[in-house]
Each structure stands twice: as C-alpha cells, then as structure tokens.
Amino acid sequence: MRHIISILIENESGALSRVSGLFSARAYNIESLTVAPTEDASLSRMTIVSIGSDEVIEQITKQLNKLIDVVKVVDLSEAAHIERELMLIKVRATGKDREEMKRVADIFRGRIIDVTDSSYVVELTGNTAKLDAFLDAIDRSLILETVRTGVCGIGRGDRILRV
C-alpha cells in the first residue's frame, strides 16, 4: 500500500543523506521525497511516499525514528490528510494547439506562467492523480519538459506535526 510519511528532522548538513541512505541500505522503496526547512529554521520537514506492506512500513517508521537527527515521524496516510504536488510543464503551443492547451490548463485550474510565441509553461497543483490526469489529457507529443516536486502532505484538522 502507498503511504505518506512525514518527518521532522534536525536541519543539519547530511540529514537528507541519512534518510535516503537508510532507504537504499534496507531496500525500501521511495516513490518521492521532498524536503525543506520549516518555520523553525532548526528543523526540516520531509515527506516521503513509499509503497510497502504494513510490516515494511512499520519497519520504515521504526528505522526512521531510530535515526538520531529525526525528531518526529508520522504516517499521514493513517488518517485524514491532504496531499499536494506541484508540476511545471513546458509544452509546445503553436497553431490550434495553442488555444487547446490554454483550455485544458483552465479546466485543470492550471496557470500559464511563461509564454513565448511557440511555448507555454503551465503550473499545476494537486494530488498525484490529478497531475497524471493532466498529462493524459494533453497530446503527449506536445510535452517539451516536465518537472514535479513530489508529494507534500499535511494532516487535516487537529492532526498537527510539530515539536
């Protein structure tokens, strides 16, 4: 099953490699990993999407907790949560495709944030499925470049992850 694991970790150099090294050393799967400092500059927050059986995910959270720099670990997917991913996509936009691309971007509530006479850059936010759906909705041959941030997530309501 797919799990979204959120981690608060000391914002020290090498913190990321401790986490990524753990995943490769123990042959755990990483679908995506995002990391950035929090409002408290001494802490970073990481979101890892991983796929594994309940036993494997239990081991992953235990092993993450064991890392000395890790302050807290939460499996967001255990309860109500929101997940978002940002995608920037550069597409060819000429002739009739130019109008069509604008229309599809609007339908997906994307924003065109860069325009040349032959291309657009579309900014799109949503869960992973929505971003995938956008890619399916446009003509693949028009895609020049895509970049995705990977998932970040947060618990709903009273579920708060902080020190």
Next chain:
Amino acid sequence: MQLTGAEIVIRCLQEEKVDHVFGYPGGSVLHIYDEFFKQDQIKHILVRHEQGAVHAADAYSRSSNKIGVCMVTSGPGVTNAVTGIATAYMDSIPLVVISGQVPTAYIGQDAFQEADTVGITRPCVKHNFLVKDVKDLAITIKKAFYLAKTGRPGPVLVDIPKDITAQKCEFQYPKTIAMRSYNPVIKGHAGQIKKALQILLEAKRPIVYAGGGVILSDSADKLTKLTRALDFPITQTLMGLGGYPATDRQFLGMLGMHGTYEANMAMQHADVVLAIGARFDDRVIGSPDHFAQVARKIIHIDIDPSSISKRVKVDIPIVGNVSDVLDEMLKQFAAVEAKTDGKALAVWWKEIEGWRSRNCLKYKQGKDVIAPQYVVQKLYEVTGGDAFITSDVGQHQMFAAQFYKFDKPRRWINSGGLGTMGFGLPAAMGTRFANPKSPVACITGEGSIQMCIQELSTCKQFRLPIKIVNLNNGYLGMVRQWQEMFHGNRYSESYVDALPDFVKLAEAYGHVGMRIDKPADVEPALREAFVKHKSDLVFMDFIIDPKANVFPMVAAGKGLSEMILAEEL
C-alpha cells in the same frame, strides 16, 4: 581558559574518565597526538593497523562495560577502521571513534589523505559528526559519549578537521546533555510486563531465549534469578553466552545454526518464547516461515523498537532496557500469587531431557589426530572455565561457543553479527587492557589469525601475555565444510597453501611459539602456556583434524528443527 581544539579533545577524554585510547597517528591528528605526549592520564596504545585499534577498543568495551575509544587519521586511517566500526555496530558495542580530517578549507578538494569519512561510515555507525567549528567540539564529543552508551549502544564517530584542532576557544565541558531528537525508552511498560507475566505463568512449554542485550545491559544476575524462579529452560544466542551460567541444569546450550539439538528443538516446539535482548536473526531461527509454522506466543524485550517484529511477529512487545524490564518483571512476579504450571513444566522438562540425551555435541578423540573440540575442552579445563576467550570467525568460533562453558558475562568476546575474521587477536589485546590480571586466550584458526597478525608486534610492545590457540587444519574450515556439504566437495580456494611456520613467526615477534600435533600433548602444552609461560604471549599452533566439521547444523534457509547431526553422516 582558551584551549586549542587538540587540547580540548584530550580534556574531553579525561572528563569522560577514558584511560585507554587505541590508535595510530597520522598527518591530520598530529596536533592531538602532540597533546597525548604532554599528559599521562590517558594511555595511548599504538596498534599496527587501524582495524586492530577499533577491534581492541571494541573488546575493551565488551569485556568491561566501559566505552571503547580509538583514534585514527584521515583517509586510509578511517577506511582501515571501517571493518572494525561495522563489527562494533552489528553487535551494538559502545565506541567513540575520533578521526582526523583534512583542514576545513581543503574538504572536497581531493586533498592528500582526504576521504568522505562521514559518508563512508554513515551506514555502520549509530551516529557521526563532522566538527566545523572549534566551539562545537566539546559538546560534540559529549554527545558522542552519550549516544554511544545510552539506548541501543553503538559506535559514534567524530570527524575533526586538522585546522579545528589548532584553533582556540573557551573550554567548558557540559555536565549533562539533552537532545530533543533522541529519547530512548528505558523503562518497560508496566501493563505490558503484567500481560507478559500472565502468559509466562500459564505456559506449558516455555523457553527463555536470551541474547547480547542481557550482556550489554549487565543483567546476567537478574536473568538468572528470573529463569530460576520460573524453572524454565533457557537458551542463548552466540552473543548472549555467559548471560546465564552454562553449567546450570536449566541451560540448554546455544541455539541456532550450530546450536544444540535440545535448544533448537525446545525453541521450535515451545508454546511461549520469552525473548530478551535478542533479535531472531537468520543464524538463530533459520527460516522465519518454518519457524512460524508452529503457533506460539512471543514476548520480546528489547531496547530497540525496530528489532521487534522485524523477522517474526511478536505478541507482547516490551520496549525498554533489559535490566529495567527484568527488575519490574521480578518485582511483579514476587507480588503475584499465581504459580507456574508445575505439572506441565515437568512434562516439558522430560521431553527436553529426551532431546538432551542425544548428546549432540559428542565427538571422537582418537590417538593420532587432534580433534578441535578436544582442544577447546582442555582449554576450558586448564583455565578452570574462568578465562576471557576471544575468537575469530569460522569453525573454531563455533567449537569455542559449544565447548567453552561460560558461567559469567563478558568472558566471551566474538564478532557475532558481522562475522569479522581478524577480530580475535586485537580483541584479546583490548580485553587484556581492560582486565590486566585475568588470563586471556584467543581461539582462532590459521586463516583468521593471519588477517590481523601484525598485532603480535603490539602485544610485544605492551607485554600482553595472551594465549593464542590456533586450530590449524590447513583449510578455511567453515568454507570447506559448506563446500563439502553443499558444493559437491569442490574445495574452491579454501585450502591455504604455503602457511608460515607459526612457531618461528611467533618467535620472530619476540614471543613463545609451540607446535602441537599429538592428542596426548594438548593438555601439557596448555598447562605449559598458562603456568610456565604465564607472563608470555604463547602462540600454540595445534595441528588438528583437517576434516572435522561443526555439528549440529541447520543449513541456511532451513528450519530450526531440520538439523543435521554428526551421527547421521
């Protein structure tokens, strides 16, 4: 007072009451070595290879419960130390490794003797640090000692660039330390312990299965008290030996790949397993699927939550320090009125005695060729069972574990997790430094001993009267055994040709050498070594049966009860 980084390192070690540092100097640690020179509180032990330094510090800790400390230089100093660090990590041994690094401004420039020490060691340390500011040095070393010893112990490395050791700052050693990200659970959950006790009292076919956690937490007395009070059979892992007196009736011997018949059968057929500071690893329970075929309740006490339900599903997990949990368990046990099921236990013991009567460790000692088991048995008798025994890795290690009956903890020093050949001799050095009045023997083989043989020179320098028991069969014995059993007798690269004359080699290093090739000479040689040459290092080269194999054996991937016994071959 303003001190240099190098002075701070030494002051920190003194504050931590470190009395021995095992190490090897080099460019990046020259300032620190200069400070060693100016003091005499800490004794520096100069080894001949950094691997030896780490193994010695490791065994110093294993045999004393202090933190082992070693110091190496940057680059090759660190890479040579990695095997030692990984060895300590796998067996959860508290070490502080201080490594030199190239000056801060050179880091990343491919400087002379530069290596990414923090990167290279990360997967085999509990934690590591690169000190970037001399002001952080004291607190970092404090953290290293704190992390090494608390929670599940392990090696911690502090990498110090050379320029930091020359810079100055105000020195103050922190008295205590708190880390928001690190708060190991020490006390077990009282409710869980109560539940566990209930299950133990109702058990019909129970077994206590204890591991290295008992040794590490100094809980041998408590384990013994609880096991005797319950009248349960007890088995131990390779790392746990000595945690319960091996000569006691309730002790079934070691379990696992080369465990006894009675221990493995009892473990497999138990209805309740009380696992204490052990981790159900592949050499212990064999195939987890086969193990899971029998329904049983498992109670698991461990300080590391990630050890619980890792390979087998656990019914009652108790996270905490073994010592604290056993205290609580003994307290609750004394308070309950209920008793264990004496009738069921009597039936269970009868079944176990049946298994025990197979006498699975029996071997033949003829007139001509020395059986390796016989050497270990005689060593046990000659030393009165009270020596510190280190070992290397292979057949001799298993013979040592099977035939030297450890009644006390911290007497059996071996590389269980990583299985590091070359461990034995430097480990014997560290053990002797920690126990300067006790006899120390290293049971080894002609393969393993050559992996760190350079330390014979260190032994001479420090007059260490270690007794080396070399079980020489001319083969990498365990490799040969597997090739015989699983690879159609194709002894690929397991015969060691052109062995040195170990007697001359020992003499060249300034020690006493003996070659023993007759069974009748085994005991006299051992007596001579331990009595006449009490204060010398004696290298005893025992020429043993080249075909001897270790039994019982559970083949890799097989179930615990699918043992191959010697008599069946």
